[in-house]
Amino acid sequence: MRASDGRRPGLGRLPLILWQAASVGALLALWQIGALFAEDRLLPSPGAVFITLIDAIAEGELLWHVGITLARVAASFALAMLIGVPIGIAMGRSRSLDRFFDPWLILFLNIPALVVIVLCYVWFGLVEAAAIAAVAINKIPNVVVTLREGARALTTDYLEMAQVFRFGQVKTLRHVILPELLPFILAAARSGLALIWKIVLVVELLGRSSGVGFQIHLFFQFFDVASILAYTIAFIAVIQFIELAILQPLERRANRWRR
């Protein structure tokens, strides 16, 4: 038998959505089987977690805490990008800056997230600003490294063209440098989001009295695994929504000039 598109006939022909549905279904089935054997309190079934999730949403509590956490994610994400992108570009474009600050960068890349969080709380108190700063400081070095790579690879051809035609600094930044760096900015945003929301939960657990991290800490003390899982699922859904509804359309728009 000959397949016209070069792929083997059979399962490979199924649309992606079916594959994804099958994959999620298999995971749920595994969970259900595990729940049958485990104690209810340790691993509640998917159905029980779903009911907990609906209840928590109905009470309004879940949305409030998820909302608070999202606001913290947004604030620290914006802060990390606004600080990290310019530093990364500067280090990628200037050799002396890069040489001087590279050891600092290595230092900050290797400080454990927990240390930054604890120090921020010790130095600035258990306040919102300390929490957000701690998350941003954890993320900034990664943004800097990604953007530095991008800025090092900037095409001299375009910069020279901008210089000859007297674009000036603002125009050059807006129309030459930033568009060329956009893939790097998006990569930093992607990995940033994934890292930041995890750190935000730790920050909340250690020093805030609201948010998903705080709630999970609470459920931990009550041994309420169903609620822990319900909050986790809700939050993963929200982050996935951001990826699909914001990041991916943004990327498509940014790439529309490509062939």
Add this chain to the structure above:
Amino acid sequence: MSDLEIDIRRKRYPAVGSAAMHVALEDLRFTVRRGDLVCVIGPSGCGKTTLLNIVAGLDKDFEGQVRLPSASGAREPVIGYVFQNPRLLPWRTVAENIELALRPEQARTGIVEELLAATGLQDFPHTYPERLSVGMMRRVALARAFAVQPDLLLMDEPFVSLDGPTAHRLRLLLLDIWSRRPTTVLFVTHDIREAVLLADRILLLSAAPGTLEADVPVDLDRSRRTDDRAIEAFRQRLIEEYPQLSREL
């Protein structure tokens, strides 16, 4: 209003790694009269692109000086540059690429539309460069360089790597736009026939370190240059007089 005056005593590239110090240009002096189209030809590696980059102000690390044709009024001289590769911003459309090069007072004067029409690109203002053919990209680069209404136009083998007929059409297009928007042009090429077709004067550069070997006026009436045989005859004469041309080019 004045001429382009070039006086480069020396341009050298410092030794990098295992590559030795390289003197690209030495004692290169010439003047281009305002409004003239001058072609610079020479063997590859003789410093032609280096010369253009120095004139454009991209390379300031040389001994000597360059005086650009001054502009009307007090503003600084404006340079248009058609690079060897078109250097269009791929994330901006054809019209945006041209508009970005304009000075504020030139915006919305209709010059973009005029040059898009002159280069036959009137149907593609909103197209992204990567969707164009190489010949069309080069036309956009040409339109951009003329759109800034330059006091000096630099061209670095702008029609290289095109098929013969396309390159020829673009040369005629260049002459056509240049006749309507006269400006001083410094045109680098290694194609003698191209130089004879275009130039008022041909400057011959030696192998590196590049210096001026000859300064040949092209005393062929422009109306006769559409005749291939006239151009070929001039080229033959040039090669007889400067036999190094046939060896080096």
